[in-house]
Amino acid sequence: MTDHVTTHQAEEDARNESVLIWVNGQLKPRAQAMVSVFDSGFMLGDGVWEGLRLYDGRWSFLDEHMDRLFEAAKAIDLDIGMDRHGVISALLETQEANGMVTDAHARLMVTRGVKSRPFQHPSLSRQGPTVVIIMEHSQPKIPRPIRLATVPHLRGLPMTQDPKLNSHSKLNCILACIAAEKAGADEALMLDVHGFVNTTNACNFFIVRKGAVWTSTGDYCMNGITRQKVIDLCRANAIPVFERNFSLVDTYGADEAFLTGTFGAQTPVGSIDGRAIGDGQMGPITKRLRALYKDLVTS
Incomplete structure (x- = not known):
């Protein structure tokens, strides 16, 4: 592509x-x-x-x-x-x-x-x-919302290789990224061992449904620092936020989706598996959280 x-x-x-x-x-x-x-x-x-x-x-x-x-x-x-x-x-x-x-x-x-x-x-x-x-x-330059594709590669159990560990052994995530690219996407959406939506190959993942922010339980994803800051910002600014199990059905019907990471902060997601998320552009909750996060890091 x-x-x-x-x-x-x-x-x-x-x-x-x-x-x-x-x-x-x-x-x-x-x-x-x-x-x-x-x-x-x-x-x-x-x-x-x-x-x-x-x-x-x-x-x-x-x-x-x-x-x-x-x-x-x-x-x-x-x-x-x-x-x-x-x-x-x-x-x-x-x-x-x-x-x-x-x-x-x-x-x-x-x-x-x-x-x-x-x-x-x-x-x-x-x-x-x-x-x-x-x-x-390094100044982030992402010209449009990210496209995700769900891949068969999972974030695994802690007794195999704990996903919370920021290790040099990234082959599982690299294979997921390759699979997503071959499917015409930018990054891979990875499920956990129970089939719930978890994270991407490089970032933590959030959706917004009816004004509430959802992310995974955290059991099978990287213990992201930006992820936690977004959760904290939601709680401090009366934005409902839930760490919970949710499915691809919940995800496809989301009003917004975004990724978090140290480099890109909050990156909007435009589509998942060919399905537009909301109107395919950055949504209002994502915009608000980006502004709140910018204030946090520059205060």
């Missing part, structure tokens, strides 16, 4: 060709920022990461992102090798080195590090973790 868009589509910015990237304590030009082919992240997807957004000189919800990063590292028994202050200092050092003040995105990645041999066991990662911060000038 010729007009495919993604929830992470951004304005072109030539400055990104000369950004410096933080790799294990050193700032390196983009072309020289590399990790070993023996790195456990490259080899096995063994690591965790966070995406952060810079607005007006501040990293939005930095404490929540640090909480999630360190909880994820603990969950996979990974020692980041730095305390919270050290990670934040590295982030600020990279920001200052690149002269960034607003409209920037950082991907902070931690893997189990370089392995002595190309096999799975974590004891083979003996050199300590690999920590990388990729920072880019």
